[in-house]
Amino acid sequence: MKIELKGRIDSNNAAAVEKELLDQLSAGGAQDVEIDADELEYISSAGLRVILRIRKNYPTMKIVNVSSEVYEILEMTGFTEMMSVEKAYRRVSIEGCEEIGRGANGVVYRIDQDNVVKVYFDAGGLEDIQHERELTKLALILGLPTAISYDVVKVGDSYGSVFELLNARSFSKILATEPEKMDWCVKEYVDMLKRIHSIEVPEGKLPDAREIAIDWVDYVYPLMPEDKAKKLRALIEEIPKDNHMIHGDYHTKNVELCNDEVLLIDMDTLSMGHPIIELACIFNAFIGYSEYDHDEILSFQGFDHETAVRFFYKVMSEYLGTTCQTKINEVVDKARVIGYTRMYRRSHRRNLMATEKGKAEAEQWMSELLELLDRTDTLLYSLNELDIEAEADNLTEVQTFVEECLAKTDCSPKAMMQINVAVEEIFVNIASYAYAPDKGRAVVRVEVSGDPVCVTITFIDHGIPYDPLQRQDPDVTKPAEDREIGGLGIFLTRKIMDDLSYEYADGKNILTLKKNLEEGE
Amino acid sequence: MHTSISDGTYTPEEMLSMVTEAGMDIFSITDHDSIKASGIIPGLLKEDSPVFIPGAEFSCRDENGKYHILGYSYDPDSAPMRKLVSTGHGMRMTKLDSRLRFLKQTFGITFPEKEVIALRAMDNPGKPHLGNLMVRYGYASSKEEAITEFLNKMKSSSDYIRPETAIESILAGGGIPVLAHPAYGSGDELILGDEMEERLTRLCGFGLMGVEAFYSGFTKKIRDEMLDFADRFDLYVTAGSDCHGKNKLIEIGDTGLDEVDEIPSRLREFLGDATQRSGRK
Numbered sequence: 001m002k003i004e005l006k007g008r009i010d011s012n013n014a015a016a017v018e019k020e021l022l023d024q025l026s027a028g029g030a031q032d033v034e035i036d037a038d039e040l041e042y043i044s045s046a047g048l049r050v051i052l053r054i055r056k057n058y059p060t061m062k063i064v065n066v067s068s069e070v071y072e073i074l075e076m077t078g079f080t081e082m083m084s085v086e087k088a089y090r091r092v093s094i095e096g097c098e099e100i101g102r103g104a105n106g107v108v109y110r111i112d113q114d115n116v117v118k119v120y121f122d123a124g125g126l127e128d129i130q131h132e133r134e135l136t137k138l139a140l141i142l143g144l145p146t147a148i149s150y151d152v153v154k155v156g157d158s159y160g161s162v163f164e165l166l167n168a169r170s171f172s173k174i175l176a177t178e179p180e181k182m183d184w185c186v187k188e189y190v191d192m193l194k195r196i197h198s199i200e201v202p203e204g205k206l207p208d209a210r211e212i213a214i215d216w217v218d219y220v221y222p223l224m225p226e227d228k229a230k231k232l233r234a235l236i237e238e239i240p241k242d243n244h245m246i247h248g249d250y251h252t253k254n255v256e257l258c259n260d261e262v263l264l265i266d267m268d269t270l271s272m273g274h275p276i277i278e279l280a281c282i283f284n285a286f287i288g289y290s291e292y293d294h295d296e297i298l299s300f301q302g303f304d305h306e307t308a309v310r311f312f313y314k315v316m317s318e319y320l321g322t323t324c325q326t327k328i329n330e331v332v333d334k335a336r337v338i339g340y341t342r343m344y345r346r347s348h349r350r351n352l353m354a355t356e357k358g359k360a361e362a363e364q365w366m367s368e369l370l371e372l373l374d375r376t377d378t379l380l381y382s383l384n385e386l387d388i389e390a391e392a393d394n395l396t397e398v399q400t401f402v403e404e405c406l407a408k409t410d411c412s413p414k415a416m417m418q419i420n421v422a423v424e425e426i427f428v429n430i431a432s433y434a435y436a437p438d439k440g441r442a443v444v445r446v447e448v449s450g451d452p453v454c455v456t457i458t459f460i461d462h463g464i465p466y467d468p469l470q471r472q473d474p475d476v477t478k479p480a481e482d483r484e485i486g487g488l489g490i491f492l493t494r495k496i497m498d499d500l501s502y503e504y505a506d507g508k509n510i511l512t513l514k515k516n517l518e519e520g521e
Numbered sequence: 522m523h524t525s526i527s528d529g530t531y532t533p534e535e536m537l538s539m540v541t542e543a544g545m546d547i548f549s550i551t552d553h554d555s556i557k558a559s560g561i562i563p564g565l566l567k568e569d570s571p572v573f574i575p576g577a578e579f580s581c582r583d584e585n586g587k588y589h590i591l592g593y594s595y596d597p598d599s600a601p602m603r604k605l606v607s608t609g610h611g612m613r614m615t616k617l618d619s620r621l622r623f624l625k626q627t628f629g630i631t632f633p634e635k636e637v638i639a640l641r642a643m644d645n646p647g648k649p650h651l652g653n654l655m656v657r658y659g660y661a662s663s664k665e666e667a668i669t670e671f672l673n674k675m676k677s678s679s680d681y682i683r684p685e686t687a688i689e690s691i692l693a694g695g696g697i698p699v700l701a702h703p704a705y706g707s708g709d710e711l712i713l714g715d716e717m718e719e720r721l722t723r724l725c726g727f728g729l730m731g732v733e734a735f736y737s738g739f740t741k742k743i744r745d746e747m748l749d750f751a752d753r754f755d756l757y758v759t760a761g762s763d764c765h766g767k768n769k770l771i772e773i774g775d776t777g778l779d780e781v782d783e784i785p786s787r788l789r790e791f792l793g794d795a796t797q798r799s800g801r802k
Contacts, residue, residue: 011709012673013665018770045705049738053770076713077704078742 001028005040009047018050025058033058038065038088048077055083062086089154092117092162100170101253102300105132105268106160108253116168117153117160118266125159126152128268132161135267138206142199142245146264147256166259171252175311176302182311188262189255190318193278196264199245201272209246209273210239213280213338219345224366228373235337235379242274250278251285252301252311276379279316279331280338286312288339291368292361324401326388333372334379340369382445390431390442390461398427398444402457405446409453411517418496419455422513425489426459426468434463434509452518454498459511466509467502522764522773523578526644527552530766533561540571543774547792549576551591551701551761554609555644559597574795578701579609582681585723587707588700590687591733591759593791594798595696602694605687612680613645620651623675630660630671648672685727692728697795699731699759700724703750704743713746721754731757731791737775738763744777748785757791 003024009017025033033054043051055061062084066074071087074080094109094117101108105128106120120128129152139146149161171185213236221229247254248269256263286308290296294305301308316328347353347362386401388394399420406416423444430442443460468490494500499514523529524536531539533550536558540548548571550558559575566573574593581588595602617640624630632654640646640654652667661667691698700721706712712720721729734747735758751758760776763769778784 012669015769016663016665022770044709045711045738046709048740049705052738052740056775073711077711078740081742082740 001025001032002034002036004036004038005043007039008042008044009040009050010042010044011046014044014046014050017047018053021050021054025054031058031060033061035061035063036065037063037067037070040067040070043070043073045077048073048079051079065089089152089159092153092155092160094119094155094160100168100173100256101266108265110165110168111162114164114166114168115162116165116265117155117162118149119155119158119160121158129159129161132268135206135270139245139264139267139270142201144196144199144245144264145261146267147258163265165256165263165265168256168258168263171255171257172301172303174257175252175307179307182307182314185252186311186314186318188257189252190315192255192262192264193247193250193315193319196245196247196250197275197278201243201245203243205272206245207271208241209248209271209277210236210241212271213239213273213277213341216338216342216345219349220341223344223348224370228370231373232337232341232369235373235376239274239276239379243272244275246271246273246275246278248278248281249285250282274380276331276334276381277338279319279335280342282315283312283332283335283339284343288336288343288365292364293357320383322383322401322404324386324397324404326394326397327383327386327401330387331381333376334381337369337372337376337379340365340372344369384447385443385445387441387443390427390434390440390463392428392431394431395424395427399423401444402446406448406455409448409455409517411455415515415517419457419515422493422496422515423457425493426511426513429468429489430459430461430463430509433466434461452516454514454516457513459509459513461509462507463509465504467504468511469500469502522548522550522762523552523766524550524558525766526555526557528647528649528765528768530768533558534565537562537565537570539773541569545571545774547572547574547796549574549593549795551576551578551593553578553580553645553647554606554613556595556597556602556606557644559595572796574799575696577606579605579682579687580707581684581687582707583683583685585720586710586712588684588720588724589702589707590684590691590729591699591701591731591761592687592691592694592696593699593759594795595691595694599694601690602696605682605690605694608686609682610645612682613647614641615680617641617646617651620648620672620675624651624655624671627674628660628671630655630658632658684724688724688727688729695798697730697757697791697798698728699733699757700729701733701761702736702738702763703732703734703747705736705738713743717746717750721750721756725754725756729756731759731787733761734758735760735776735778735788736763737761737771737777739777741780744780748787751787756787757794758785758787759791760788 003021064086065088066085067088071085074085079085092111097109097111099107100110100116106118108116108118110116122128133149136146136148140148147163147165149163151162153160153162171189174181175185217233217236221233248271249266254264254266256265290305297305297308313328316332317323320328320331322328343365344362347358352358353362384405386398388398402419402423403416427442434440440462445458447456471490493513497513497515501512503510522536524531524533526533536550550562552558556575556577562573575595575597577592579590579592581590621637636654640650643650648668649664651672652664655661655667655671656664661671688698702708703717704711704713732747732751734744734751748758760778762771762773762775764771764773
């Protein structure tokens with residue numbers, strides 16, 4: 001039960017206060033006593049003795065809303081060591097303050113040039129604050145640049161956490177007002193993202209993002225066709241456990257530029273898991289959330305849908321380290337599967353479907369999800385593998401992809417050119433003959449192994465079985481007009497690469513090309 | 522603890538039976554500025570009664586502040602003790618007179634003659650007694666109001682017992698002078714650290730022999746600080762509940778001693794010395 005203490009308590013009124021408190025307590029009969037000292041101005045030792053005596057009868061008693069003057073007395077006399085004493089919180093008004101961020105548990109406002117306050121939605125937000133403080137501390141220990149809250153304040157009926165962010169500007173603000181800085185933002189944003197994803201989280205310190213994603217699926221499971229729901233669950237369950245950190249709410253309002261330093265804020269959604277779950281949340285933040293109503297992004301982030309889409313795809317390209325659109329889209333589609341699942345759940349959970357707009361957007365998300373499920377076999381992706389329509393037109397993309405995979409090696413320009421020729425020969429061959437007259441897909445996998453540095457490029461298609469190595473080399477000594485048509489490509493490839501092998505397995509043609517990159521150097 | 526002789530609610534007889542009931546081995550009564558209980562209790566003790574140590578608590582003042590000084594194991598018949606008590610009582614009577622005069626002159630408050638006689642008959646009538654009377658005669662709605670709104674408006678007199686007078690008299694009367702609830706000063710202050718150090722240095726210079734480190738109103742932190750002072754100044758340690766009967770919600774015997782595993786040696790030495798001194802007489 002809650003009891004209020006007011007004004008002064010000293011030897012003049014201590015006895016009366018004590019009697020009144022005991023009357024209230026015996027009337028309340030409760031065991032958990034909380035003394036609200038919000039209006040307590042002063043307490044003398046006579047008052048302390050009253051508290052001590054009450055505590056003897058109610059050992060779990062705690063005192064809240066203690067002013068700093070009273071707190072000092074309680075601290076000096078050891079009361080803070082023997083019972084729970086919570087300081088009163090400074091009151092802060094957010095009237096007219098700019099909203100600079102919005103997280104899962106609260107909204108961040110700028111209260112002045114150098115300080116921001118995160119106001120928690122939940123009126124009992126003290127636990128949330130504690131939780132986030134611990135997460136922030138953990139993030140700092142693990143090496144993330146972030147701001148730690150230095151004060152807890154009261155904002156209306158809620159609690160807030162105050163941070164110092166000197167001269168801070170969120171990336172959203174920069175994107176909205178300085179479009180020419182887009183590429184710079186992309187780079188810094190991705191650097192930070194990679195930094196987050198490179199952190200290994202000690203066992204048990206953060207929740208498992210996969211478990212969270214499974215909860216999302218379980219929620220929407222009964223709301224969709226059973227076969228699709230089963231597939232969705234299987235896809236999520238297939239995501240391996242991963243102990244790398246995930247931010248969980250990584251959008252541009254949560255990345256701040258502070259005195260030339262990029263800081264991450266809003267740690268309450270930290271978890272650990274496979275990056276595809278993070279990418280899903282990023283997709284939602286920039287596209288999914290405002291896919292139906294493009295104005296949403298403008299009111300949330302301050303920049304328009306077009307900017308959001310551009311930023312998102314640039315980020316994906318930078319993060320995945322490829323400009324290959326097919327590769328980027330492949331990963332984005334996987335992210336969308338999880339993203340739409342979450343958005344649809346949100347619509348249901350928050351009862352947003354009551355409005356026409358809410359219903360329409362939820363239906364759009366579900367139909368996108370169902371369509372994606374039809375053509376998604378895994379949510380895992382590999383950055384050295386490209387799954388692409390086997391068409392001659394896609395050659396440049398395949399070549400770019402291979403080049404980007406080799407960019408980190410010391411591949412000489414000459415070797416690169418040779419590899420390009422080989423890739424062209426093989427890919428065009430597949431495009432022309434493997435599925436003719438129909439169409440199909442090809443997978444190109446690039447692997448680099450060390451000492452000596454060697455690249456292995458594997459081409460896989462589901463077309464008619466065909467072993468190009470069985471083909472006789474053309475007799476290049478014959479005059480041009482006498483030569484057979486075709487066969488020159490595989491001949492060239494043999495010359496360029498150090499080793500070629502073919503196998504037909506599980507209905508797939510698998511052609512493997514190897515080249516030693518250190519040869520002759 | 523205090524009996525109805527000062528501001529407690531139980532008579533010395535009642536107190537003795539309560540102490541016996543509670544199974545205590547040893548006890549003292551420390552009425553404010555009075556040694557009457559020390560004359561009454563010994564006559565009531567039986568074979569199986571707890572050991573009794575005579576006590577009293579003297580309110581003292583000097584330029585530096587207010588002090589409550591306990592005297593234990595004094596000889597109740599000794600001249601210095603009798604003089605100390607009568608000085609104290611005389612001052613209280615003077616103070617009573619000036620308070621009555623102040624109430625009359627400032628607020629026009631007067632009481633029937635029989636009430637004034639009853640006040641004078643008391644051993645040490647103080648603000649609470651006057652306050653109660655003011656409530657009874659409709660001048661104030663509560664004792665607290667009477668004290669804060671009326672009685673505290675009077676400038677205190679310059680007539681008081683100085684701590685060295687109390688300490689020296691107790692010593693001369695064969696007793697042990699001890700500083701009561703040191704951290705709380707005269708009851709409503711908070712004196713710790715350097716301030717306490719300064720106080721003890723001064724009082725020890727007069728012959729103070731102990732500190733009441735165990736006290737019902739102390740937290741562990743304060744108690745430990747007082748024990749630390751006792752070590753540094755080489756003082757006895759005593760334990761007091763400050764039980765006032767029904768006037769305060771302190772259980773008899775609640776001194777905070779139950780919170781330690783074993784009785785500290787400085788307290789044991791005090792008890793040894795105190796019982797020896799009382800046994801002598």
